[in-house]
Structure formats: C-alpha cells, structure tokens
Amino acid sequence: MSKRSLTQRAIIFQSHGDPSQVLSAKTLPDLQPPPPSSLAVRFALSPINPSDINVIQGIYPSQPHVRTSKEVGLDEYYIPGNEGLGIVEEVGSSVSEFSEGDWVIMKRSQAGTWASAAILDPKDVIRIPRKPNSSKLTEAHAATLTVNPPTAWGMLTKFIELKEGDWVVQNGANSAVGQAVIQIAKRRGLQTLNFVRNRPNFVELKEQLSSIGATQVFTYDDLSDKATKQKIKEVTAGKEIRLGLNCVGGKETSLMATLLGKDAHLVSYGAMSKQPLSLPTSLFIFKNLTSHGYWQSRWYQDCSPQERDAMFNDILDMIEDGSVRSPLKWRIKIDGFRLVISPRTRNLEVDWR
Ligand SMILES: NC(=O)c1ccc[n+]([C@@H]2O[C@H](COP(=O)([O-])OP(=O)(O)OC[C@H]3O[C@@H](n4cnc5c(N)ncnc54)[C@H](OP(=O)(O)O)[C@@H]3O)[C@@H](O)[C@H]2O)c1
Structure with missing residues (x-):
C-alpha cells in the first residue's frame, strides 16, 4: 500500500x-x-x-x-x-x-x-x-447527499402519514431542498403546490420545476390573489392540504399557511427572507394547526444508525431509479x-x- x-x-x-x-x-x-x-x-x-x-x-x-x-x-x-x-x-x-x-x-x-x-x-x-x-x-x-435530500425526506416522512394523492404545499420551491421535496413527493405519488418569488423568467422556472415533478407552481404574489385561491381549490378538488413546508418565513409563509386544511402541520426549516414568522391565531383555534421546526442535524443526533441507513438507502434507491436528480x-x-x-x-x- x-x-x-x-x-x-x-x-x-x-x-x-x-x-x-x-x-x-x-x-x-x-x-x-x-x-x-x-x-x-x-x-x-x-x-x-x-x-x-x-x-x-x-x-x-x-x-x-x-x-x-x-x-x-x-x-x-x-x-x-x-x-x-x-x-x-x-x-x-x-x-x-x-x-x-x-x-x-x-x-x-x-x-x-x-x-x-x-x-x-x-x-x-x-x-x-x-x-x-x-x-x-x-x-x-x-x-x-448529507443535507438537502434527507431534509426533504425527513419532513415528508416524520410529521404526518401522507397517502398517494395527498397534497403538500411549500415555499422556496426552487431551493435545493424544495427540489428534493418535489422529486421525493412525486416518487411517493404525492402532489405538490409550489411557491417561488416572482421573476422575469418565472415561466422558465415553472417549466423546470414541472419537469422534475411539481404539480403546480405559483409565485408569492399569487398568494394574495383570490383567483389563485379558487384555482387551488379546483386543482386540489377540495382535498385538504395537511403538510406545509416553510423555507422562507415572513408574510409569504403566513399567507401560505392559510391554504392548509384541518389538523395540518406546518414545518419550518429555513428563514431565507430573514423575516419573523407570524401565523394567524385562528389557524390554531379553528383548524388545529401544529407548527414545528425541523433541523436535519438534530435528526442525525437523535436517529439510530439503522434509521439513518434506511433513510440513505431509500434516497439512494430513488437516485438509482432516476427519481431524484441532483441540483x-x-x-x-x-x-x-x-x-x-x-x-x-x-x-x-x-x-x-
Ligand atoms: N433545517 C434544516 O435541517 C435545513 C437543511 C437544509 C437546508 N436548510 C435551510 O433551507 C434553506 C434552503 O437551503 P437550500 O440549500 O435548499 O438553498 P438554495 O438552494 O440556495 O435556495 C435558496 C432559496 O431561498 C430563496 N431565497 C433567497 N433569498 C430569499 C429572500 N430574501 N426571500 C425569500 N426567498 C429567498 C431562493 O429563492 P430565489 O431563487 O427567489 O432567490 C431559493 O428558493 C436555507 O435557509 C437552509 O439553511 C435547512
């Protein structure tokens, strides 16, 4: 040697x-x-x-x-x-x-x-x-492999059991984590409502995210638009959204949270806007919203080696079958x-x- x-x-x-x-x-x-x-x-x-x-x-x-x-x-x-x-x-x-x-x-x-x-x-x-x-x-x-796909995997797995056809809503959908969410969700038969900042090339970004499996893509501006809310009701066929993923904080997240249905979970993992998160009290009282934080480093500390290996193997399988591409x-x-x-x-x- x-x-x-x-x-x-x-x-x-x-x-x-x-x-x-x-x-x-x-x-x-x-x-x-x-x-x-x-x-x-x-x-x-x-x-x-x-x-x-x-x-x-x-x-x-x-x-x-x-x-x-x-x-x-x-x-x-x-x-x-x-x-x-x-x-x-x-x-x-x-x-x-x-x-x-x-x-x-x-x-x-x-x-x-x-x-x-x-x-x-x-x-x-x-x-x-x-x-x-x-x-x-x-x-x-x-x-x-260590940070973003496991974060997406953990948030889609740990808070609520989702079944094929269920909806997940997220902001920062074009982030590396957001893209992993889209791909893992798609692989599990879940549907995603994805929000991003508005930009001149929004249509191009929408196409990119759709090509990796995003079901619907909107901008944060659309969150204040009644027509978009109506469109979301139509595309989800009234099915309640029970998982929301928050990458950015601020008012975009307050507005996104109003799309969540009864007994939903809002999971915050990033604060890219550097704005505090404020949520309407009514969501807790009338819809029984639960708000969590998620930190992949904490998950690594708390999980058993078997859980960790199972997670990596699941993600590696998704890479091998072409469902998870690398951003x-x-x-x-x-x-x-x-x-x-x-x-x-x-x-x-x-x-x-
Ligand atoms: N909790 C955890 O365990 C964990 C694990 C992984 C990542 N994270 C966090 O998740 C976030 C995303 O990480 P990443 O690696 O996926 O990031 P990334 O690929 O670099 O993407 C950054 C995202 O943040 C958005 N963004 C940037 N500045 C913004 C602003 N001022 N207001 C609103 N959105 C803004 C970007 O949107 P534009 O394209 O519009 O700029 C993009 O969607 C980071 O905060 C990161 O620290 C947390």
Whole structure:
C-alpha cells in the first residue's frame, strides 16, 4: 500500500464575519500518510449551502473546530464546509472496513470539507455504496447527499402519514431542498403546490420545476390573489392540504399557511427572507394547526444508525431509479469574490474579482 503525503489547499477563516472579508485560500502543510486508525481522503466535490455562510458569519449553532498550523504562520483558523464527497486515498494500517477508492460522506458535522484533502476518523464518515455497473449515482449526488435530500425526506416522512394523492404545499420551491421535496413527493405519488418569488423568467422556472415533478407552481404574489385561491381549490378538488413546508418565513409563509386544511402541520426549516414568522391565531383555534421546526442535524443526533441507513438507502434507491436528480450548486457569488468548485478540476478555486 502506498505511503504518500497529500497536498492540502483549503478555504479558511480566522474570525467570523462577512464571507467576502474573512475567507481566504491557503496552502497548508502537506498531509502525512494516515496514522494506523485513520483514513486519508481527497475531497472530490464540496458544495456550498446557505448554512455554510451562516457558519462563517458566526450565526449558526454548529461550528468547525479550531486548527493551528504554525508552519504557515496560522495560530488559530477554521476550515468551513459541512458536506462533501471524499474519495479514500489511503487507509491506515488498522482500518479494515474501508478501501482505497471508496466514496465517503461526512457523518460528523462541520468536518471542514472546503479543502482538497483531510485525515479523517473512520467513525466520522459513511461509505456510499455504489452499484458496480451503470450506477446513476454521480459525484454531485454523493457530495450533496448529507443535507438537502434527507431534509426533504425527513419532513415528508416524520410529521404526518401522507397517502398517494395527498397534497403538500411549500415555499422556496426552487431551493435545493424544495427540489428534493418535489422529486421525493412525486416518487411517493404525492402532489405538490409550489411557491417561488416572482421573476422575469418565472415561466422558465415553472417549466423546470414541472419537469422534475411539481404539480403546480405559483409565485408569492399569487398568494394574495383570490383567483389563485379558487384555482387551488379546483386543482386540489377540495382535498385538504395537511403538510406545509416553510423555507422562507415572513408574510409569504403566513399567507401560505392559510391554504392548509384541518389538523395540518406546518414545518419550518429555513428563514431565507430573514423575516419573523407570524401565523394567524385562528389557524390554531379553528383548524388545529401544529407548527414545528425541523433541523436535519438534530435528526442525525437523535436517529439510530439503522434509521439513518434506511433513510440513505431509500434516497439512494430513488437516485438509482432516476427519481431524484441532483441540483448541485457549483458556485456562490459573494460580493468581492466568487468561490468556485470546479467541475473540471474538482478543486476549490477562488476567483478574486
Ligand atoms: N433545517 C434544516 O435541517 C435545513 C437543511 C437544509 C437546508 N436548510 C435551510 O433551507 C434553506 C434552503 O437551503 P437550500 O440549500 O435548499 O438553498 P438554495 O438552494 O440556495 O435556495 C435558496 C432559496 O431561498 C430563496 N431565497 C433567497 N433569498 C430569499 C429572500 N430574501 N426571500 C425569500 N426567498 C429567498 C431562493 O429563492 P430565489 O431563487 O427567489 O432567490 C431559493 O428558493 C436555507 O435557509 C437552509 O439553511 C435547512
């Protein structure tokens, strides 16, 4: 077995703040071959999620651990990045359950995936099984498997038992989570009412979301329109909507909640508008609405390994049968610079503007 060191480049921050001000790209000391009980992993793809930005801003509950690299003059720094696809480059001599070339995703949150490579504890990763031939599982799927599809899966599974033909309403429907909701719901025979912000190319977006399985797509402006409410009654044939998913908060969600029927559940998982959520009291009194929060990290902490594996297997099956496609965001634009995860070189690149 080879014993080689790995070059290590990473995006780092030393103090919290605006990502455009505090992030920088560094070459760190080469990683030495893994100790006996560790794995050397090269990150093939490391996506950027909104929560990564919140981590850097210092407003997210989980944070990466502090690191030191005196050789390059760094006393205290952090490598952000919560999810990513690692390819096992080398296996420590006492590790038997992994092999070179295995695909792994992170079990430990905030593992620091915005780096070219890392030495990891096998306990902190999960091997992704790949069908030997003709697997539909791409690197992009695997790199984004930890957060968004499981969040969609969890929200569609954990709060209410939905039957084929039932309706789910959601906002932020074009987000990565929203797209996973559409696809998983469609696969289960559920119907979705999807709301997005208005935009000049709304028709194009509507077509895109319809092509992945959205039943109906509207804008938030439509929520104040009586004709839309009437149309929704018609398309749902009066069937009560019992699950609402909230990505954005604010008045869009207050209005969306009025579409919910009796004994419905409103599940909030994001706050993209940064506006507080206020709900009409009448929904609680007369419709017995229940309002929940959902955090995938908490689910990972609370679930058993068997539950977690069952969830991943279900999602992997949906990827293999073509029902779940990947909406990987390759880049994020932050004022001042662009952080690019290059599909060509599969390395992190910082494009300073
Ligand atoms: N609770 C959990 O466990 C969990 C798990 C995964 C994600 N999340 C959260 O879910 C949200 C979506 O994540 P994602 O990765 O799916 O995001 P994403 O793909 O980057 O999509 C972001 C979404 O937010 C919308 N948006 C952005 N700014 C907005 C604003 N000011 N007002 C209204 N909508 C706005 C975007 O709509 P436009 O196209 O109109 O800009 C888009 O629909 C984030 O808040 C994320 O932190 C939570």
